[in-house]
Amino acid sequence: MSTRIEDYALIGDCETAALVGRDGSIDWLCLPRFDSPACLASLLGDETNGRWKIAPADDAAKSQRAYRDDTLILETTFETPTGIAVLRDFMPLRDGSSNIIRIVEGIQGTVAFDFEFMARFDYGQTVPWMAFEEEGIVTAIAGPDMLILHSDVPLGGNDARVIAGFTVGKGDRLTFALTFCSSYMPRPKPVDPEAALLETERFWREFTARCPDVDGWAGPVKRSLITLKALTYMPTGGIVAAVTTSLPEKLGGTRNWDYRYCWLRDATLTLLALMKLGYYEEASAWRNWLLRAVAGAPEQMQIMYGVAGERNLREWDASWLPGYEGSKPVRIGNAASEQFQLDVYGEVADALMQASKGGLPRHPRGQAIGDVLMPFLERVWRDPDEGIWEVRGARQHFTYSKVMAWVAFDRVALMAQDLGDDDTARRWREVADEIHAEVCAKAFDPALNSFVQAYGSQALDASVLQIGMVGFLPPDDPRYVGTVEAIERHLTRDGFVLRYRTGDTDDGLPSDEGVFLACSFWLADALDLVGRRDDARALFERLLALSNDVGLLSEEYDPVAKRMLGNFPQAFSHIGVINTALNLSRRKGPAEERSDANPAVSVELGA
Template sequence: MSSRIEDYGLIGDCETAALVGRDGSIDWLCWPAFDSDACFAGLLGTHRNGRWLMAPAEEVTKTSRRYWDDTLILETRFETANGAVALIDFMPPRGSASDVVRLVRGVSGRVRIMMQLVIRFGFGIDIPWVKRTEDGALLAICGQDMTVLRTPVETRGEDLTTVADFWVGEGETIPFVLTYGPSHLPVPKPINPADALQATEDFWTEWCSHCTYAGEHRDLVMRSLITLKALTYGPTGGIVAAPTTSLPEKLGGKRNWDYRFCWLRDATFTLLALMNSGYTEEASAWHNWLLRAAAGSPANMQIMYGIMGERRLLEWEAGWLPGYEGAQPVRIGNAAHAQLQLDVYGELMDAFHQSRVAKLKLDDGTWDLERAVVQHLAEVWNHPDHGIWERRGDGKHYVSSKVMTWVAFDRAIKSVEQFGFDAPVERWRVLRDEICRDVCEKGFDARQNTFVESYGSQLLDASILMLPAVGFLPASDPRVLGTIAAIEQHMMRDGFVLRHDPREISDEVQPIEGAFLACSLWLADAYVLAGELDKAQALFDRVVSVANDLGLLAEEYDSGLARQTGNFPQALTHIALINTAHNLSDARKSAEKPAMQRSK
């Protein structure tokens, strides 16, 4: 049986990432990149679908774990009757190859350790050919993939598994290094584990030294920033939504999606989180990724792209994997990439405007793309779409989508006003006002005194919480206050905000999924703008209280089961945590003008 989602820790090298269980098992790793096939897929199946276990071969009386200060070096400590041992896991900043390093360090006494390495390429189905090299390393090859294991410990094969048993005493450190390389190239050269550990520590310590956030919960904000950096594909600057696929939004359910791609939806939130925390280099890289990915005809712009900017993210099912705790199907790729979601145009325009305001150096072609986007949006803003939550089926006139089309025109107009660009700004002002009237007339339910999910609906949707944050209406507007009150009445469970209205009965949202953690933080942001700082702080504290012992958060939280659900760790959740922490900190310094308002 898989570990609970929150029982995993994250290690990575800014090109891919692995999940390490509290039990010492690496149950998920896609190699060589985030969107590659997994060679350890035990997370979505059993140990026979691939894992790498390192743990005491005797009863463990206590387990604890931590990250080394501000790094992505994970230490898990096991205590037994005979002594204690520390397992240090990390992935060094990538050199000529990608490595996973596991150091078994004796803390006290003498402990017997077992190692089980099950490599299964192709998402847990392809069994490699294994042989020894001349220098004693263990080589595994299947198709395009190759791994090499180097360790001073003697290993042997048992039942298509590489195993070892060894003792570690106080003061001893025994290294294991697993390296990936393309099978058609020479075997990757060995690295020095001690030097790699120092280089990894130096890399993260130096990176974290640039953080400018000095408010409350700095440890959680820093951990969220490290997580965001770990989910960044270094060569392109693209940021994946999560390093996993098909972790269920509802345990045992069918809403299992592949999140190993880059969403335009997260663009502005991501830029604000990075820029406000002092990471302008990462913000610039993200902006440049956005510009390259969205290049071309605005009519063909997608809601998400691959880490290199790929556009075809074809969805298929890995039928041989039973799924996390039986949640099927296991999906690879994401068919939602082909949906029309009008909100992404607003996110793109907002992201570019915020970059300009923050004085990031932008490509000369950025404004030309923005003009083309707005020109296209003038023709399609009133079309139905699939909304921010990527509903499958017929499109609707989603309120949040329409609001983000308003944002697109608003930011384009502000860019003209502030930076002197040439554009048909009067026509854009007319369209901006027309969209505002349309939303207020058709997307507001006067009887309930709230904005709703879509035109003509009486149901709510958590994305409407962003109306004041994007500057569509001030938080003091009675309609916004009514919307907040309606969300509080109908959309909250055990103090957390649901994404979909629980009064809706449909195959897509029933049985009801867990609370959406980013949405809970969006409500906290709305409280900040409304001057309700104590309510905002209480909600923020409630969300961070469900982070695991390492400070990591998934997409959702099932309060009934007290478990995290959805893909993990989730970039959008950590981005929202960073931004809400900034909003609270800035608002307490200056209650008159919270810095989080995006309509600069």
């Protein structure tokens, strides 16, 4: 049986990442970038698709794990009848090459360990040539890629796998290092594992030391902040949605997507999370990535890009992989990048305004993007689109898409007004008012007393919770209060929120996915917004309790099977942790903070 999603932990070097199971097996690793082909891919198959396992020889060994305080250094403690040992896993920031370091230390008695390394390049497909060089050094080569394994113990085996056995006693420390490089270039200098451990610990503790205490939620906020940093591609500032592809929204299902890319939709909430915690350097890097990615004609703007802003994210099927617990297909790339989603224009506009309000220095391209973005949006806001949930069907007039178009025009009008540009303010306010009137007339269902997913629909959709968050309606408007109550009554399982309501099942709820954690955080925000603070805090605490033992969250959760679902760890979920904690800790509501104009700053959106 596959390792459960929640039984994995994350290590990374801010350019790529790996997933480590409770059993000491690294089952997912893409090199040299988040979106590169995996060289360890048993996560989506079995051990023959690549893994690196260091674990006690006694299969009955007990394990307990935690991150070293305020770091991304994973420590797994194994206990056997004969002794106790700790396995430390981490990835140091790069100095010319990517490395995974594993250190085994004996704590008490003696513990016998088994070592197995099976490299498979090209997403678990290609068996490399293994060369056993001097004692403790093995290279794995396939085409342009090379892995170099340095070990403090002798290694044996063949092309299929590298094996070893060793025993540690109290005070013993054995180190293992895996280095990735190009097969046709000079080999990088071997990393010093002990020095790398100290430097990695210093980096993460200096990073987290800047994080303020958030109303008693410092632990989950810091862990979520560390996770967002780990999901950041440091050379560009882009933040991937997750480090995995094709972890299913339903076990055995087909809704398996590649999330190793950067979504524009995450822009505003990510910026707010980083700036409110005082991480302006990271916020600026994300804003700069955003501006580079969207550069060009506005009609060519995509909803997602590669970590360096790549546009070609062609989707294909890695047919040789059986998928996580048989969930096929295994998709590489994401065809949703070719969809038209109207809301992203509002997200970009809002993100640029939030960056300006938050005090980030003006970007020289901000004004130019605004000059072409707003007139284009004026022409296309009436068109149907694929919507926030990237439905692979006919386009519709999705409510959230229209609301976010309103956000763009509303923000520009407010800022122009405060800067004394009355003509620009009047022009964009007229468009905003037109959108507002249409949404209120066509997207609100009096019988449900709620806004619905799309014009003419009776389906509920969690995205309309944002109507109050972005200031489209005041939180005490009966239509918004009714929407919150309708979603709470009809769009929840075990108190957690699904993305939308369909007619697929007897209860009208979708049968092919779990509850969506980001939407559940939105409900907590909405409950707080409408004055139900105790209910909001209770839901927030229940959501935090869904985190695994090292504080990580996936995209979705199955409240019946009590299992995580979807790609992991999920940036959107951890952004929810940070922003909801902030919302519950401050006096001013999220709608006020996102829509208040500040005349002291300049506008990066043009007429």
